[in-house]
Amino acid sequence: MAAVLRKLIQGRLPALAGVLCRRSGNEGHLFLNSSGSTLMQPRCGYSSPTESVIVEMDKATGVALLKLNIPPVNSLSLPLLTELAIVLDKLEMDKHCRGLILTSAVPNIFSAGLNLFDMMDKPNEHYSEFWRAVQEIWIKLYGSSLANIAAINGSSPAGGCLLALCSDYRIMANNPHFTIGLNETRLGIVAPFWFKDTLLNTVGKRTTEISLNLGALYSPTEALSLHLVDRLVPETQLLSAATEEMGRWLQVPDHARQITKSMIRKSTLEGLLNQREADIKNFVEFISRDSIQKSLQFYAQSLQKQKQHIHPPSSSCRQQISSVTFARSPWYSLIQRS
Numbered sequence: 001m002a003a004v005l006r007k008l009i010q011g012r013l014p015a016l017a018g019v020l021c022r023r024s025g026n027e028g029h030l031f032l033n034s035s036g037s038t039l040m041q042p043r044c045g046y047s048s049p050t051e052s053v054i055v056e057m058d059k060a061t062g063v064a065l066l067k068l069n070i071p072p073v074n075s076l077s078l079p080l081l082t083e084l085a086i087v088l089d090k091l092e093m094d095k096h097c098r099g100l101i102l103t104s105a106v107p108n109i110f111s112a113g114l115n116l117f118d119m120m121d122k123p124n125e126h127y128s129e130f131w132r133a134v135q136e137i138w139i140k141l142y143g144s145s146l147a148n149i150a151a152i153n154g155s156s157p158a159g160g161c162l163l164a165l166c167s168d169y170r171i172m173a174n175n176p177h178f179t180i181g182l183n184e185t186r187l188g189i190v191a192p193f194w195f196k197d198t199l200l201n202t203v204g205k206r207t208t209e210i211s212l213n214l215g216a217l218y219s220p221t222e223a224l225s226l227h228l229v230d231r232l233v234p235e236t237q238l239l240s241a242a243t244e245e246m247g248r249w250l251q252v253p254d255h256a257r258q259i260t261k262s263m264i265r266k267s268t269l270e271g272l273l274n275q276r277e278a279d280i281k282n283f284v285e286f287i288s289r290d291s292i293q294k295s296l297q298f299y300a301q302s303l304q305k306q307k308q309h310i311h312p313p314s315s316s317c318r319q320q321i322s323s324v325t326f327a328r329s330p331w332y333s334l335i336q337r338s
C-alpha cells in the first residue's frame with residue numbers, strides 16, 4: 001500500500017495521483033469549446049451544438065455528467081482528445097467531484113473510435129502527436145481516481161469501446177442496432193497491447209482472443225453475456241440507471257475505493273507508462289506503411305459507399321448492415337489476404 005501511494009506521489013500514475021493533490025474545484029457547468037477554452041456556466045444549464053465536450057456538474061452529489069458532442073459520430077480527433085484531456089484534468093483536480101458519468105450527446109452513437117482522418121495521409125509528426133493524445137486519454141481515464149460509469153447510448157466501435165472499457169462500470173442502452181467491440185483487425189490495423197490489456201482485464205483471455213482476432217462487434221445482448229458491459233437498460237432509463245449505479249459506488253469511502261482501483265489497474269497502466277515513447281514509435285512506423293494507409297483509405301471509402309448504395313439510408317439500418325457486411329466485403333478479403 002505504501003509503495004502504491006509513493007508511486008502516486010512520484011507522479012508515475014498521474015491521474016490517480018490527482019486524488020492526493022485535489023485543489024479547490026470548479027462548480028456549476030464546465031464547457032470546453034472547439035478552440036479549447038473553458039467556459040464556466042451556472043448550474044441552470046446551457047447547451048450549444050458547437051460545444052464538443054459538455055460537463056454538467058451536480059454540486060449536491062459531486063457527480064459530473066460528461067457528454068461527447070461532436071456530430072456526426074463523436075470520432076476521437078486530435079482536437080477532441082486534447083479538449084477531453086483538459087476536462088478530465090479539471091475534474092480530477094476538483095475536490096468536489098467524486099464521480100464521472102461518460103456518455104454521448106449524439107443520438108445513437110457513443111463514439112466511432114479514433115478519427116480515421118487523423119491516421120491517414122498525414123506527416124509522421126502528426127501521427128506521433130495524435131498517438132500521444134490517445135495514450136493520454138487512456139492513462140487519464142483508466143487511471144482516474146473518480147468513480148467512472150459509462151452510459152453507452154449508441155454504437156461504440158474500437159476507440160469508442162476503449163473509452164467505455166476504462167470505466168468502472170458499463171451500462172448500455174438495449175437497442176439491437178447498437179454495436180460495441182474492438183474491431184481494429186477489420187480495418188487491417190492491430191489494437192495496441194494496452195487496448196488488448198484493457199479488454200483482457202474486463203472479459204478474460206478467451207473472449208479477448210476471439211474478439212480481437214475477429215475484430216468482433218457485439219450487440220448489447222451479446223456484450224452483456226461476455227461481460228463487456230455490466231447491465232442493459234431501455235434507452236430512456238440509461239441516465240437514471242447510471243446515476244443510481246453511481247450512488248452505489250459513492251457509498252464506498254473514496255480513499256478505500258481509489259487505492260483498491262489503483263492496486264488492480266496499476267500494473268496495466270505501468271505497462272504503457274514505462275514505454276510510451278516506444279509505443280508512439282511503433283504506432284508511427286505501423287500507421288505510415290503504404291499497405292496500412294491503403295487499408296484505411298479503403299475502409300473510409302467503404303463507409304462512404306454504403307451511404308451511396310443503401311437506399312434509403314436510415315442511420316440505424318446502416319449500423320446494422322455495417323456490422324455484417326464489412327466481414328464479407330471484397331475489402332475485408334483483401335485484408336485477409338495481405
Ligand SMILES: CC/C=C\CC(=O)SCCNC(=O)CCNC(=O)[C@H](O)C(C)(C)COP(=O)(O)OP(=O)(O)OC[C@H]1O[C@@H](n2cnc3c(N)ncnc32)[C@H](O)[C@@H]1OP(=O)(O)O
Nearest residue numbers: 072073075112113114115116155157158159303315318319
Ligand atoms: C491502432 C489503433 C487504432 C484504432 C482504433 C480506432 O478507433 S480506428 C476507428 C474505428 N472505427 C470504426 O470502425 C467505426 C466506423 N464507423 C462506423 O462503423 C459507423 O460510422 C458508425 C459509428 C456505426 C455510425 O454509423 P452511421 O450510419 O450512423 O454513420 P455513418 O457511417 O454514415 O458515418 C457518418 C459520417 O462519419 C464518418 N465516420 C464514421 N466513423 C468515423 C471515424 N472513426 N473517423 C472519422 N470519420 C468517421 C463517416 O465516414 C461519415 O462521413 P460522411 O462524410 O458524412 O459520409
